[in-house]
Amino acid sequence: MAASDSDESCHNRRKTVYDLFQEVARRPRKEATEDGKMVFGANGNCAVFFLRVANGRIKEAWFKCTSCFTLVALCQHLSELAIGLSGEEAQKLGPDLLVRLHPEVPSHLHNRAALACAALQAAIQTVKEGGNP
Numbered sequence: 001m002a003a004s005d006s007d008e009s010c011h012n013r014r015k016t017v018y019d020l021f022q023e024v025a026r027r028p029r030k031e032a033t034e035d036g037k038m039v040f041g042a043n044g045n046c047a048v049f050f051l052r053v054a055n056g057r058i059k060e061a062w063f064k065c066t067s068c069f070t071l072v073a074l075c076q077h078l079s080e081l082a083i084g085l086s087g088e089e090a091q092k093l094g095p096d097l098l099v100r101l102h103p104e105v106p107s108h109l110h111n112r113a114a115l116a117c118a119a120l121q122a123a124i125q126t127v128k129e130g131g132n133p
Helices: 003-012 017-026 069-082 095-101 111-128
Strands: 046-054 057-065
Touching (some): 017 069, 046 069, 046 111, 057 069, 069 095, 069 111, 095 111
Antiparallel strands (some): 046 057
């Protein structure tokens, strides 16, 4: 296989939970804004999203969450999926979608998808109410 073939297949493959977690580990830290709403889930996990919206579209999405590997990765994927969407479109990003996109996540951790989505929904609601999470 030529090097270019290898590079192309690598760029076109589906990101796994591991890939997403590694992206978070390498990214520069963003400051939280004071308007974020922390959402609490099972087993002591929690997450909060922050959004920058312009012209009715999500331009930037970032989060803070507990250090559960799966939760971090799913929040990262949601933040990527939300970019460019309107609030209404982003509200359709639900846990079932995340679970389908990540079959490698065992069923006993699917509640992390629900928590990540609930945190994104809370941020969208804050924006709708005039806040800027």
